[in-house]
Amino acid sequence: MLLQWIWTQLHAEMTVVFAFLAPMASAVGIVVYYRRRLVNRNRRSPLTIELLRTPGYGLQRQLDGIEADIILNLILCALLPVFLYCVYLSRLLDQQAGGPQVRAWLYLSLGIGGFAYFLWKLVRLTDKRIRFREALAGELATAQCLEPVIAAGGRVFHDLQAEGFNIDHVVVAPGGVFAIETKHRLKPLNADPKNAARVRFDGNALHFPDWVETAPLEQAKRQAAWLSKFLAKSTGEPVEVVPVLALPGWFVELCGRSDVRVVNPKVSAFMLKPPNGQPPISPDRQQRICYQLEQRCQEPPEAKTKRTGPHNRVNGRFS
Numbered sequence: 001m002l003l004q005w006i007w008t009q010l011h012a013e014m015t016v017v018f019a020f021l022a023p024m025a026s027a028v029g030i031v032v033y034y035r036r037r038l039v040n041r042n043r044r045s046p047l048t049i050e051l052l053r054t055p056g057y058g059l060q061r062q063l064d065g066i067e068a069d070i071i072l073n074l075i076l077c078a079l080l081p082v083f084l085y086c087v088y089l090s091r092l093l094d095q096q097a098g099g100p101q102v103r104a105w106l107y108l109s110l111g112i113g114g115f116a117y118f119l120w121k122l123v124r125l126t127d128k129r130i131r132f133r134e135a136l137a138g139e140l141a142t143a144q145c146l147e148p149v150i151a152a153g154g155r156v157f158h159d160l161q162a163e164g165f166n167i168d169h170v171v172v173a174p175g176g177v178f179a180i181e182t183k184h185r186l187k188p189l190n191a192d193p194k195n196a197a198r199v200r201f202d203g204n205a206l207h208f209p210d211w212v213e214t215a216p217l218e219q220a221k222r223q224a225a226w227l228s229k230f231l232a233k234s235t236g237e238p239v240e241v242v243p244v245l246a247l248p249g250w251f252v253e254l255c256g257r258s259d260v261r262v263v264n265p266k267v268s269a270f271m272l273k274p275p276n277g278q279p280p281i282s283p284d285r286q287q288r289i290c291y292q293l294e295q296r297c298q299e300p301p302e303a304k305t306k307r308t309g310p311h312n313r314v315n316g317r318f319s
Contacts, residue, residue, distance in 0.1 A: 052297045053159040055143035056136040058166050063136065066129045070122065077118040081111045138184025139168050141248040145265035146180075149173055152272050155286070157293045162230070167223045169246075172289050173271045174280035177231070179224040180244040182265070183216050187249075197249060203256025206247075220245045220260050234292040237285075 054060075088107040139158075146156050146169065154173030159166050169180040187196045191209040200207040205214045224243035231239035246265040254262070261270075274280050281289075 050294070050298045052157065052294065053299060055158045055169070056139040057159040059132055059136045059139065063129065063132050066125055066132065070125045070129065073118045073122050073125065077115060077122060080114040080118065084111045084114070134184050134186070138182045138248050142169060142180065142182045142246045142265040145248065146171065146268055149268050149271050154271060155290050157297045160227075160293065160296050162223070162226055165223070167227060170227065170293055171271050172281075172286050172293065174286075175271045175273045175275070176281065177227070177239055177241045177289060178244045178271055179220070179227045179241050180246050181216060181220040181223060182246045182248065184248060185250065198251045198253060199247060200253045200255055201258070201262045203258040206262065216245050217258070217260050231289055231292060235288050239289060
C-alpha cells in the first residue's frame with residue numbers, strides 16, 4: 001500500500017521529468033559517443049615537444065568554466081518555470097480525474113524562488129566573467145609588450161605555477177630574472193582627462209586618481225621571493241629575482257624608491273641590461289634557469305589528453 005501511495009503521488013512528476021530529461025540525455029549520449037569515436041580514431045598527434053602555458057592560461061581555463069556555468073544556469077532559469085508548470089498541469093488533470101487537490105501557490109512559489117535563485121547566480125557569474133576578462137586582457141597586453149625582450153635574446157614564461165598561486169610572467173634576460181605581476185585597472189571616467197590614466201608610486205603605495213593600493217606591491221614581493229628560493233634550490237646557486245608590477249595602459253610617475261619595479265610594460269628595455277654596471281647573466285646560467293622554469297610551465301596532463309586523445313603517444317609515452 002505504501003509503495004502504491006508513493007507511486008500515485010509521484011507518477012505525474014516522474015512522467016514530466018522523463019519527458020524533459022529523455023531528449024537531453026539522448027543528445028548528450030550521442031555527443032559523447034561521437035566524441036569517443038573521434039578521440040579513438042586511428043590517428044596520432046605529430047607533436048613531439050612539451051607545450052608551455054600561454055599568457056593568461058589559468059585565467060582562460062577559469063573563464064571557460066564560468067561560461068559553462070552561465071550556460072547551465074541560463075538553461076535552468078528558463079526550464080524550471082516551464083517544468084513546474086507542466087507538473088502543475090499534470091497534477092491538475094489528476095485532480096479532475098478524482099486525484100488529490102493541487103496547491104497552485106506551492107508551484108508558483110517554487111517557480112518564483114527557483115527563477116530568482118538562478119537569476120542571482122547568473123548575475124554573480126556575469127560579474128565574475130567581466131572581471132576575469134579584464135584580468136586576461138591585462139595579461140595579454142603585458143605579454144605583447146614583452147616581445148622586444150624575446151627579440152633581444154631573452155626568454156619569457158607565462159602563468160608559472162607556484163605553491164598555491166601563479167606568477168603571470170617570468171623573464172630571464174641578460175639583465176636578470178624578473179617575476180612580473182600584472183594588474184589591469186580601469187581608469188575613472190569622471191577624472192581629469194590628463195591624469196585619468198596616471199598613477200603615482202611613492203615607494204610604498206600606488207596612488208591612482210581616486211583610490212590607493214598597496215596589496216599588489218606585497219604580492220609582487222612574495223612571488224619574487226618564492227621564485228628566488230625555488231630557482232636557488234633547483235639550480236644549486238643563488239638567483240636574485242626582481243619583483244615587477246606591470247600596469248598596462250597607465251603612465252607611472254615614480255616618486256620614491258622600492259624593491260618593486262612598477263612600470264608600464266611597454267617600458268621593458270631595462271630587463272636587457274643589468275643595473276649598476278653588474279655583469280650580465282651568462283648564457284649557460286640563463287639556460288639552467290630556463291630549464292627549471294620550463295618544467296613548471298608545461299601544460300597539465302588533462303590538457304594534453306584533450307589535444308591528443310587518451311590513447312595517443314606524445315614524447316614516447318602515453319599521456
